[in-house]
Amino acid sequence: MKTHWRILVVDDEAVMCESLAAWLREDGYAVDTASSGHQAIEMARTVDYAIYFVDLKMPGGLDGIETMMQIRRLRPEASIIIITAYATVDTAITAMKEGALEYIVKPCNPEEISLLVNRTIKVKNLQRENTILRKKLTRQYRFQDVISKSPRMRAILDLATEVSSLPSTVLILGESGTGKELIARAIHYSGQRAPKPFVAVSCAALAETLLESELFGYEKGAFTGAEQQKRGKFELADGGTIFLDEIGDISPKLQVDLLRVLQDRSFYRLGGAEEVRVDARVIAATHVNLQEAIAAGRFREDLFYRLNVIEVRIPPLRERREDVPLLAQHFVERFAHELGKDISEISEGGLKVLMDYNWPGNVRELENAIERAMVTCRNQTLGEDNFAFLAQNGAYAKGWAVPPSMSIQEMEKLLIAATLQSVEGNIKECASRLGIDRSTLYEKIKRYEIPR
Amino acid sequence: MKYLYLGATADTDHEAFAAIGSLLTAEFGLPLRPLELPPVDFAFDARRKQYGSIPVLEMVSRLCPGDAVKLVGITERDLFIPVLTFVFGHAQLGGRAAVVSLARLRQEFYGLEPDRQIFLDRACKEALHEAGHTFGLVHCPDRSCAMSLSTRVQQIDQKRAAFCPACARRLSRGVLT
Numbered sequence: 001m002k003t004h005w006r007i008l009v010v011d012d013e014a015v016m017c018e019s020l021a022a023w024l025r026e027d028g029y030a031v032d033t034a035s036s037g038h039q040a041i042e043m044a045r046t047v048d049y050a051i052y053f054v055d056l057k058m059p060g061g062l063d064g065i066e067t068m069m070q071i072r073r074l075r076p077e078a079s080i081i082i083i084t085a086y087a088t089v090d091t092a093i094t095a096m097k098e099g100a101l102e103y104i105v106k107p108c109n110p111e112e113i114s115l116l117v118n119r120t121i122k123v124k125n126l127q128r129e130n131t132i133l134r135k136k137l138t139r140q141y142r143f144q145d146v147i148s149k150s151p152r153m154r155a156i157l158d159l160a161t162e163v164s165s166l167p168s169t170v171l172i173l174g175e176s177g178t179g180k181e182l183i184a185r186a187i188h189y190s191g192q193r194a195p196k197p198f199v200a201v202s203c204a205a206l207a208e209t210l211l212e213s214e215l216f217g218y219e220k221g222a223f224t225g226a227e228q229q230k231r232g233k234f235e236l237a238d239g240g241t242i243f244l245d246e247i248g249d250i251s252p253k254l255q256v257d258l259l260r261v262l263q264d265r266s267f268y269r270l271g272g273a274e275e276v277r278v279d280a281r282v283i284a285a286t287h288v289n290l291q292e293a294i295a296a297g298r299f300r301e302d303l304f305y306r307l308n309v310i311e312v313r314i315p316p317l318r319e320r321r322e323d324v325p326l327l328a329q330h331f332v333e334r335f336a337h338e339l340g341k342d343i344s345e346i347s348e349g350g351l352k353v354l355m356d357y358n359w360p361g362n363v364r365e366l367e368n369a370i371e372r373a374m375v376t377c378r379n380q381t382l383g384e385d386n387f388a389f390l391a392q393n394g395a396y397a398k399g400w401a402v403p404p405s406m407s408i409q410e411m412e413k414l415l416i417a418a419t420l421q422s423v424e425g426n427i428k429e430c431a432s433r434l435g436i437d438r439s440t441l442y443e444k445i446k447r448y449e450i451p452r
Numbered sequence: 453m454k455y456l457y458l459g460a461t462a463d464t465d466h467e468a469f470a471a472i473g474s475l476l477t478a479e480f481g482l483p484l485r486p487l488e489l490p491p492v493d494f495a496f497d498a499r500r501k502q503y504g505s506i507p508v509l510e511m512v513s514r515l516c517p518g519d520a521v522k523l524v525g526i527t528e529r530d531l532f533i534p535v536l537t538f539v540f541g542h543a544q545l546g547g548r549a550a551v552v553s554l555a556r557l558r559q560e561f562y563g564l565e566p567d568r569q570i571f572l573d574r575a576c577k578e579a580l581h582e583a584g585h586t587f588g589l590v591h592c593p594d595r596s597c598a599m600s601l602s603t604r605v606q607q608i609d610q611k612r613a614a615f616c617p618a619c620a621r622r623l624s625r626g627v628l629t
Contacts, residue, residue, distance in 0.1 A: 019506055019533035025545050027601060028590035083535065107500075107537045111603035 005050035005121055006030045010040040010067060011083070012058045016106075020053060023110075024117070037062030037070070044071045049078065050124045051101075051117065056084035056091060065091075065098055072099050077127070079120045083108075146182065147330050150320035156183070156312055163310050164191035169262065171247075171307045172285040174314030177364030180285040181245060183312060188241040193281060196240030199233045203254075204246035212254060213270050222271025232269065234261060237280040247307065248288025248299060255300045262306040282307070317359040317366065324354050327363060331370040332382065343374055349384035357390050413448040416441070425452050456480055456583075457523040459487040459512065464526050467568075468554060468575040472526065475576045475613055476583055482521055489515065489525050497532070505531035505542040505551060513549035522548050522586045524579055530555035540578050540602060543585035550582035557605065574605060576613045584615065584623070592619050 007029050011017040014035065021031040032047070034040035037058055044052075052071060056064035068080045082095040087105040095103045102116055146157055163170060164187045172180045181200060188198045206214055213222075217232030233242055250258070261267050266277045284307045293299035317324065328346055336343050346354070350373075359365055373386035416434065423429040431441040445452065456476055460469050469486075477484045495507040512525040531553040532538050540557070543550035557574040559567045580598045592599035595607070597616035602608045615623060 013534070015506060016534050020535045022542075022545065023533065023536065023539075026543070026585055026590055106535045107532065108535065109603070110536050110539065113536070114601060114603050 005124060006032065006047055007051045007053070007117075008032050008034060008040060008043060008047075008049040009053045010034045010037065010058070010064075011053075011055040012036060012060075013055070016055065023113075027114070027117070029117075036060050037064070037067030040067055041070050041074070044074050044078070048075060051120050052078055052080045054080055054082055056082050056095070057086065065094055068095070068100060069098055079124070081116065081120075146179070146186065147326050148320065148323045149326060150315070150323050152315050153320060153323065156314060157186075159310075160187050160312055161190060163187060163312075166191075166310075167281055168309045169281070169307055170283045170310045170312060171290075172283065172312045172314065173290075174285070174287065175316045175360075175362055176287050177362030178314040178316060179363055180314060181243060183314065184241070184243045184283040184285060187283060188243075188281075193240050197237055198241050198243065199237040199280075200243040200245060201233050202245045204249040208251045208254060211250065212257065215254075216257070216267050216269055217276075218270035219272040222269070226271065229269070234267065234278050234280055235276060238278045239280070241281045241283055244282065244284040246286055246288075247284040248286035248290055248293055252300070255303050259300065259303045259306060262303075317362045321355055324359075324366065325351055327366055328354055328370055331367050332374070335371050335374045339371075339374055341374055341377070343377055343380055343382060345380075346382045347384065350382045350387055353384050353387045353390060357387075409448075412444070413450065416444055416448065417450050420445070420450065420452065453519065454482065454521045455485040455517075455519055456482040457485050457487050457517060457520040458526070459489040459515065459523055460526040461489045461491055461528065463528050465528070465554060465571075465575075468572055469526060471572045471576050472524075472552075472579040475580060476524065479580060479614070480521075480583070480587075485517075485520075487515070487517070487523065489527070492527055492529055495529075500532060502532040502538065503527070503529040503553075505533055505539050505553075509542050509544065509549055509551050512551050513544065513547070516548050520548065522550065522583060524583050524586075525549070525551040526554065526575075526579065527551060528554050540608070541582040543582040545585050545590070546588040547586055550586050552579045552582050557608070562605070570609070573613065574608045577608050577611055578602075580613055580615075584619065587623055589615075589619055589622060592616055594618070 007024055009017050009021045009024070009031060010033075011020075012035055017033040017035065021033050024031045032043060032049075034043055038060065040052070040054065052068070054064045054067055058064060058067070062070075064082050064084070068082065071078050071080060079101045080099065081102045081104060082100045083104050083106050084091065085106050092103045101120065104112065104116070146153070148154065148157070160183055170184075170187060172183055174180050184200075185198060188194065201214060203211060213230070213232065215232050215234055217230050217235055218226050220226060220229050257267070262282060265279065266275050268275060290299055290304050294301050294304055328351070332343060332346060335341070354366070354369075361368070369387065369390060370382075372389065373382050377386050416430075419433055420430050423433065427438055427441060431438045434441065444450075458469065458473050458476060473484050473486070489512065492503055492508050492511070495503040497504055508525070508527065508531065512523055516523040530538060531542060531551065533542065538556060539553070541550065541552040552575070554575055555561065557578065558571050559565060577598055581602070584599050589599050591601040594600060594616040595610055596612050597619055598611055598614055599616070599619045600607070600611050602611070
């Protein structure tokens with residue numbers, strides 16, 4: 001990965017410049033040369049060099065120290081090595097005071113330069129890794145790092161930003177993979193509770209009894225194997241936020257327990273007699289249609305209203321296709337680093353495949369698709385071929401084009417039939433999606449003889 | 453027919469020249485042709501009491517015959533580039549010319565007892581290293597590979613007179629065409 005780092009050698013003597021550059025190139029680095037301080041500064045504006053070798057004495061009004069100072073103004077992180085044939089204590093002190101990484105006297109031992117370059121590059125690699133890890137960490141928690149240009153998503157982020165400073169319970173609705181936990185974390189880390197814990201619990205992943213002990217904890221001897229007291233997730237989230245994912249999947253008994261916690265802000269550990277009071281903000285999320293679950297008697301209406309104080313509905317990716325290129329490029333950059341692959345972009349053909357796909361698994365599926373494509377890609381660009389696997393799983397929607405000869409009536413008939421099919425014959429939902437009232441829909445179904 | 457040329461100034465150690473010739477022929481699979489190089493006194497720097505490797509390399513490059521794939525020049529003189537105290541050799545990366553100095557490869561240079569075999573081994577390894585640069589190879593992190601960087605003779609002694617599998621693959625992928 002040496003060639004990723006560029007080095008600039010600055011010296012008014014061409015033979016000095018070129019010989020050092022050639023020597024460094026043999027080491028595998030990409031090396032440029034500049035014959036003056038002015039030229040070096042111009043080059044530093046456009047290229048972020050890892051190391052600058054700058055000769056101390058250069059004519060033209062800009063010596064090595066002044067050149068270094070100007071480069072450091074442009075690139076505060078620059079590693080600058082001052083080279084001189086005329087070493088004095090004063091210049092060495094000045095160079096180091098102004099931020100030179102090292103001050104070397106030419107001619108110098110090849111080993112000295114080799115060690116210096118290797119050491120500097122090692123530090124640069126660590127710095128870069130640190131920057132990436134920091135970004136990765138903070139990206140999960142900040143609204144400004146949620147990648148979207150969809151107006152609907154911007155409105156959701158505005159709402160989430162507003163509610164982050166409130167103590168109210170939030171219900172996040174959205175299909176799997178839309179980023180419900182990401183929004184929950186952003187709400188937590190943007191509010192006053194940020195220094196306190198954010199505790200996430202996936203309610204669907206655990207059996208009822210296990211989930212109960214996970215949420216509320218247990219006393220010693222509460223059940224076989226309970227050898228010591230254990231605090232539950234609600235207690236761990238005290239002062240912070242508890243994120244209850246897949247809340248639509250919890251059992252009726254747990255719904256009652258949860259309702260009590262939301263009402264009283266207190267609970268009992270399993271097997272315990274002592275009331276435990278907690279101050280944990282609840283953010284719940286689900287992919288389930290809770291209104292339907294209530295109608296079917298699977299979810300308590302009173303719990304729904306307790307949870308649904310503020311509702312945040314995240315649209316599926318297919319309803320905000322404008323975000324696909326942005327998200328895809330973000331994942332390409334991330335996986336290029338994680339997989340150590342020199343892939344930087346997606347071809348037009350590749351992007352078209354991504355735009356035409358329906359993404360039933362939403363952003364998570366897109367993330368996985370980019371990773372899979374990058375693992376098999378042998379070029380620097382992800383092409384159509386790398387996404388061939390998407391065509392095999394049935395969610396590939398061919399790009400829509402206006403049929404060349406079709407009447408408005410025929411088009412209307414097809415649209416109604418398709419919508420009716422997608423809502424499984426639900427007239428109310430179909431009329432709502434088409435933006436017409438039910439009587440009009442009945443009349444059109446009859447007129448076009450659409451089977452129901 | 454293309455040849456790998458091995459050049460040397462008249463005073464060059466004959467045994468070293470022969471050993472280098474055998475190794476380069478075997479490693480690159482190219483027929484070898486010897487070439488006598490003129491003295492390099494013109495490159496002498498009186499202040500440093502060494503010979504500039506840049507003008508020597510330029511001379512080798514000028515003398516490179518038309519039927520040469522590469523020309524590797526051998527000299528007994530101690531070479532330097534302006535920014536460094538010395539170089540064991542110098543090559544045009546991906547070019548046609550390289551030069552190797554035998555001056556610092558002998559044990560006696562460091563005040564030690566002479567050792568012919570050590571000297572010949574070092575000469576072969578350095579010649580293979582500089583020839584590798586002309587074929588576009590850069591320094592290799594594998595310390596046992598001939599393409600690893602040596603700034604001390606001890607590092608030359610650590611490596612083998614052969615390319616590691618990765619450098620050999622790079623070489624076979626296109627450098628000989």
